Amino acid sequence: MRFRFGVEGDLTTPSGDRLAVGDPRVVEFLSGLARRLLAPAVARRHPELGSLGYFLRPAELKRSVDRMTQRQDALVFPRGNVFHLPPANVDTIFVYSWAISALAGNHNVVRISSRSAGAAEVILEALRETPADPVIARTQRMVTYGYDDTVTAALSKWCDLRVIWGGDTAVDTIRKLPLRPSARDLTFPDRTSWAVLSVPGWRAADPAARRAAVVGFANDAYWFDQAACSSPRTVFLVGGRGTEAAELRAEFLQLLLDVVDRRGWTVDPAMAVEKRVNAYELAATGAATALDFPDNRVTAVTLAGAERAPRRWIGAGAFPFAEVDSLLGLAPAMNRQDQTVSHFGFTPAELGAFAVELGGRGVDRIVPFGSALTFGAIWDGYDLPGEFTRLTTLKVT
Amino acid sequence: MSVFTLSQASKEEQLVKELSALTEHHRARCEPYDRILSASGFTSASSIADLPWLPVRLFKTLELKCIPDDEVFKVLTSSGTTGDVSRIHLDKAAAAEQQRRLAATVQTVLGSKRLPMLLVDTKAMLKDRRSFSARGAGVLGMSTFGRDHVWALDHDGEVDLGAIRGFLDKHGDQPFLIFGFTFLVWLHLYEVALAHGLDLSNGILIHSGGWKKLIDQAVSPEEFRDRLRRVGLTRVHNYYGMVEQIGTIFLEGPNGGSLYCPDFADVVVRDPETWAELPPGEPGLLEVVSTLPTSYPGHVLLTEDLGVVHGIDDGDWPGKRFSVLGRLPRAEARGCSDTYRGAA
Numbered sequence: 001m002r003f004r005f006g007v008e009g010d011l012t013t014p015s016g017d018r019l020a021v022g023d024p025r026v027v028e029f030l031s032g033l034a035r036r037l038l039a040p041a042v043a044r045r046h047p048e049l050g051s052l053g054y055f056l057r058p059a060e061l062k063r064s065v066d067r068m069t070q071r072q073d074a075l076v077f078p079r080g081n082v083f084h085l086p087p088a089n090v091d092t093i094f095v096y097s098w099a100i101s102a103l104a105g106n107h108n109v110v111r112i113s114s115r116s117a118g119a120a121e122v123i124l125e126a127l128r129e130t131p132a133d134p135v136i137a138r139t140q141r142m143v144t145y146g147y148d149d150t151v152t153a154a155l156s157k158w159c160d161l162r163v164i165w166g167g168d169t170a171v172d173t174i175r176k177l178p179l180r181p182s183a184r185d186l187t188f189p190d191r192t193s194w195a196v197l198s199v200p201g202w203r204a205a206d207p208a209a210r211r212a213a214v215v216g217f218a219n220d221a222y223w224f225d226q227a228a229c230s231s232p233r234t235v236f237l238v239g240g241r242g243t244e245a246a247e248l249r250a251e252f253l254q255l256l257l258d259v260v261d262r263r264g265w266t267v268d269p270a271m272a273v274e275k276r277v278n279a280y281e282l283a284a285t286g287a288a289t290a291l292d293f294p295d296n297r298v299t300a301v302t303l304a305g306a307e308r309a310p311r312r313w314i315g316a317g318a319f320p321f322a323e324v325d326s327l328l329g330l331a332p333a334m335n336r337q338d339q340t341v342s343h344f345g346f347t348p349a350e351l352g353a354f355a356v357e358l359g360g361r362g363v364d365r366i367v368p369f370g371s372a373l374t375f376g377a378i379w380d381g382y383d384l385p386g387e388f389t390r391l392t393t394l395k396v397t
Numbered sequence: 398m399s400v401f402t403l404s405q406a407s408k409e410e411q412l413v414k415e416l417s418a419l420t421e422h423h424r425a426r427c428e429p430y431d432r433i434l435s436a437s438g439f440t441s442a443s444s445i446a447d448l449p450w451l452p453v454r455l456f457k458t459l460e461l462k463c464i465p466d467d468e469v470f471k472v473l474t475s476s477g478t479t480g481d482v483s484r485i486h487l488d489k490a491a492a493a494e495q496q497r498r499l500a501a502t503v504q505t506v507l508g509s510k511r512l513p514m515l516l517v518d519t520k521a522m523l524k525d526r527r528s529f530s531a532r533g534a535g536v537l538g539m540s541t542f543g544r545d546h547v548w549a550l551d552h553d554g555e556v557d558l559g560a561i562r563g564f565l566d567k568h569g570d571q572p573f574l575i576f577g578f579t580f581l582v583w584l585h586l587y588e589v590a591l592a593h594g595l596d597l598s599n600g601i602l603i604h605s606g607g608w609k610k611l612i613d614q615a616v617s618p619e620e621f622r623d624r625l626r627r628v629g630l631t632r633v634h635n636y637y638g639m640v641e642q643i644g645t646i647f648l649e650g651p652n653g654g655s656l657y658c659p660d661f662a663d664v665v666v667r668d669p670e671t672w673a674e675l676p677p678g679e680p681g682l683l684e685v686v687s688t689l690p691t692s693y694p695g696h697v698l699l700t701e702d703l704g705v706v707h708g709i710d711d712g713d714w715p716g717k718r719f720s721v722l723g724r725l726p727r728a729e730a731r732g733c734s735d736t737y738r739g740a741a
Binding site for chain 2: 269270272273276277280281283284285286288289290291293296302
């Protein structure tokens with residue numbers, strides 16, 4: 001086992017250290033970490049760390065603490081021991097999950113994948129360099145170990161809350177290892193996310209607004225190779241069909257290629273082949289009626305209908321398109337697996353009606369283009385500060 | 398008799414016609430294939446490079462065949478390290494034709510008589526169901542071109558020096574065939590022949606299976622030939638082929654250094670950014686075309702191998718001569734999935 005952060009030693013030994021919800025020592029440490037992540041040199045190389053740093057700013061931390069402690073009907077305490085199993089490939093998720101839990105005063109063990117690289121290494125380095133009260137290193141630990149069920153089993157018995165990120169298979173595999181009777185799981189399984197684009201809204205937007213929308217969409221799609229849970233995949237063109245929609249799509253793709261060009265993003269040949277394979281599969285099964293490969297970085301797929309939108313990942317820079325008459329008409333095609341819908345060009349009333357129509361049966365986040373990857377304390381339908389704390393009721397008479 | 402006869406110009410003329418007809422044949426009989434071509438906007442091709450290629454991996458994820466279920470005579474599978482395997486459907490005619498063409502191809506270097514055959518492999522491998530498909534099929538397919546077969550490795554995969562010596566005593570003074578995977582030949586035949594002074598000078602070696610393991614040991618294809626020459630083995634032919642185009646092999650010429658395309662097949666090297674055909678000398682992704690796949694739409698395939706055309710109509714045999722340079726690394730995405738697998 002490799003200790004990446006925190007004091008080395010047995011992870012499951014009972015600890016005498018006590019942290020409070022919103023403990024000042026944790027707040028100070030997280031603020032210090034934020035400063036490091038927001039340093040221009042870091043943010044330039046890993047833009048996704050910029051949003052992480054923003055999330056950890058003192059003002060944001062205070063807001064989170066306030067939300068945890070605001071209730072009048074109960075006393076709020078840390079949940080206890082929390083064991084996090086974040087995804088291998090989205091470098092920043094482990095920090096969000098851990099940071100909220102640490103802020104809630106929990107003792108945390110985070111399993112960092114051995115496949116972690118790039119941004120994750122930068123974060124771990126920043127963690128180690130940030131000045132901290134010694135209690136931080138004793139209560140907050142990050143480790144890397146192989147697929148070792150005995151370690152995972154011991155930590156599962158140790159924790160009061162086990163946080164499992166990753167695919168359905170990962171969740172199923174880890175769930176086979178029992179928790180203490182009083183403990184429970186918080187799971188973040190496979191998700192799919194979409195983009196919705198209002199045809200009338202696009203037409204009403206001026207060129208600058210259109211470009212800004214595409215810049216936001218491009219970040220959402222390309223930052224994690226379109227494979228993060230929140231990365232938009234299929235684009236639904238809403239409220240305009242035929243030539244109108246076709247013109248919009250052509251303009252959208254042109255702007256997208258332009259943005260990708262300016263950013264210097266590339267898609268390697270293996271990924272381009274992967275996209276071909278997936279696009280051909282969609283065509284072979286009749287889900288797609290037309291395929292366009294203008295460039296390795298952009299693959300455009302015309303779907304036979306909204307209900308044929310693929311829920312699995314089909315490659316970095318692969319965009320199925322489908323036309324629908326209205327957002328309300330799209331609602332029946334959404335299900336529990338669907339997480340984020342990022343939008344452009346709709347009125348607040350349209351979006352509100354869409355959310356109400358969905359009724360919680362699918363889609364946990366509805367956010368504007370450019371915000372799909374912005375992590376929030378409410379995630380996958382869970383109020384994380386609530387999940388990471390426990391409540392004591394006190395009645396005097 | 399040779400199947401390496403056509404100049405590139407006559408091959409181009411002939412293959413465009415035949416492969417275009419095959420494309421239409423497959424479109425009419427394989428709906429998924431027709432849908433792919435329609436969705437990509439394909440109408441017709443005026444050159445081999447214009448023909449619509451399928452990524453070879455598609456045969457791992459889709460069932461693509463152009464024959465009704467009751468005419469399926471054989472389903473071939475490739476070995477896959479990740480669990481996905483290609484499934485190639487042959488009818489009786491296609492199965493017979495691929496065997497006939499393979500025979501014609503190897504007879505170019507072996508002659509039409511069946512030769513005594515030394516297999517640089519273990520018979521035990523045929524019984525191992527897990528590793529059988531590719532290696533076993535390769536050995537079995539090739540073994541029909543020989544007679545009086547002797548296995549050079551025993552059941553534990555160890556060199557069976559007695560068996561090799563017995564084979565050479567009996568057949569060593571006449572032409573004989575040696576077949577095996579490149580790495581096994583290097584490890585178990587070359588080194589043993591060197592150590593024990595075996596005389597392989599009447600042997601004709603046909604070998605395949607990729608250079609990766611040898612390159613890891615810093616043995617280049619040139620060095621492989623040079624060193625084999627030291628044990629008397631001068632007639633050495635590497636080949637390249639895949640189950641998805643069964644019956645078609647690209648064979649190394651007598652002077653080595655290049656693979657050649659039989660008259661019914663060709664290669665196109667593509668720029669992996671623009672997908673346009675690259676001129677000789679420029680490496681890219683290798684596409685293989687062949688008129689043999691009549692029962693499934695595998696006549697124009699984009700492989701996941703990198704290759705380079707060295708020259709056209711300027712080598713041992715007419716047409717393109719090329720090399721395979723290695724595999725395109727597999728695409729891996731960043732993403733939320735795949736946190737944890739159980740310890741096997």
